Amino acid sequence: MTFTMNLAGSYTLCPGMTPSIHGHRPVLGHGILGRLLRGQQGALVERTLGQVFTLCAHAHRRTARLALNAAHPRQETPLPIEPPVFLWLETARDHLRSIAMDWPQRQTGREAEPEPLDWLRSCPISLRVVARETQEKQAWDALGQLRHWLEDHLLGEPLDRWFTHHHEPEALGLWCRVHAANLFPAKTLHTWYAMARELVPATRPLDVLDANPAQQFTAMNDMAQAMLGSAHFVQYPTWLGQCAETGPWTRLRYRHKSGTAIPTAWTRLSARWIELLEIAAIQPPGxxxxxxxxxxxxxxxxxxxxxxxxxEMARGLLLHWVQLDELGRVQDYRVLAPTEWNFHPDGALAQTLSSLPAHDTQSAWALAAAFDACVACQVSAPAPSEETHA
Incomplete structure (x- = not known):
């Protein structure tokens, strides 16, 4: 099954302009996804979704299984849900792929050159997912190999010791400056550091998840009704009447974390690197x-x-809603992905882009990396004769 770029969608960021974000994903609108999946059931649904959303296919497959099992609770053979280690490993792979492939492109405007990828030559996990781990022990082994590789080849010390000194965004910035000359990820982050600290988007975390089961139950009911209430909601979502954002810095585990620092673009960028290391640090429980x-x-x-x-996957919170018939076949299906929150034309990213000077494409690319679309993204500066409206 092949999907064109027009169906997959793309975004263009226009600094200094209002609106400052153009684009969307057609597959999410006008009931296209529901029609594509109608009549399918079981594993075929998740396979189709994995083909539609190729970049984060593992998260869509997992979420589809959860949705299908919950919608048909009395089925004789529910789809097996993989242990969390599979989600962690694939999320680490997504973070590493973005750091290696997307970050260089968003600093130079070109695809990553072969030479900067040399630092990945000894990486134990493939970024192309040629052969995916199928057993829980294989996944744990791969995560352990990733941890040892990070400690031996990138950090030069055990992860727990590294976290003691470099976990916070400002401490990470200092570490990047020290190691920028000989470590590609540190060089990439250091290149953004001064600029990203000065970019301060408004912060409205998507707080639909909650540690309190009753509050989360109510919030999820409300979210489901919102996804059903408008055909355009999953393309232009809002929560509690406002645009919201989602990413590694808005995880449920941070929901009630106190802090006085104002989140910046640097906060959002550093959260991706920190979470890669946090995942690698997990070891099998006793x-x-x-x-x-x-x-x-x-x-x-x-x-x-x-x-x-x-x-919760690499780019933020992923939501699936499904309606099944009495035989367990899909009647309708809707997906709400992180990109549609973060690249909303009225959201925090859009407002920050509009406030930039018209030709500040470097800051626009830094913001693009911080908010991290899962579809093609480009930055466009206005022509010399074009007026700005910010």
Whole structure:
């Protein structure tokens, strides 16, 4: 099954302009996805979604399984849900791929050159997912190999010791400056550091997840109704009447974390690198230990064949809603992905872009990396004769 770029969508960022973001993903609008999946059931649904959303296919497959199982709770053979280690490993892979391939392009405007990728030559996990781990022990082994590679080849010290000194955004900035000359990820982050600290988008975290089960139940019901209430909601979503953002810095585990620092573009960029290391630091639990609440996922039955499911993945919170018939076949299906929150034409990213000087494409690219679209993204400066409206 092949999907054209027109169906996949793209975004163009226009600094100094209002509106400052143009584009969308056609596959999410006008009921296209629901029609594509109508009549499918079981594993075929998740396979189709994996083909539609190729960049984050693993998260869509997991969320689809959660949604299908919840919507059809009395089925004889529910789809098996992989242990969390698979989600962690694939999220780490997504972060590493973005750092290696997307960040250089968003600093130079060109695809990553072969030479800057030399630092990945000894990386134990493939960025192209040629052969995916199929057993839980394989996934844990791969995560352990990633941890040792990071410690031996990038950090030069154990992860726990590194976190003691460099976990916070400003401390990470100093570490990047010290290691920029000999470590490509540090060089890339250091290039953005001074600029990204001065970019301060408004912060409205998407707080639909909650550690309180009753509050989350209500919020998810409300979210499902919003996804159903308008055909355009999943392309231009709002929460509690406002645009919101989602990413590694808005995880459920940070929901009630106190802090006085004002989130900047640097906060958002550094959160991606920090989460890669946090995932790599996880080790298999002992007999009486519990796994850490690193990435939330789950599902909620809404009645009469309906369910909503969620998964925290590399770019933020992913939501799936499904309506099944009495035989467990899809009648309708809707997806709300992180990109549609973060690249909303009235959101924090758009407002920050509008406030930039018209030809400040470097800041626009830094913001593009901070908010990280999962579709093609480009920056366009106005022609010399073009007026700005910010």
């Amino acid at each position: 007999p009486v230990e519990h796994l850490p609440p690193l990435l939330a996922s789950g599902a909620q039955y809404l009645g009469e064949g309906q369910a909503i499911a969620w998964c």
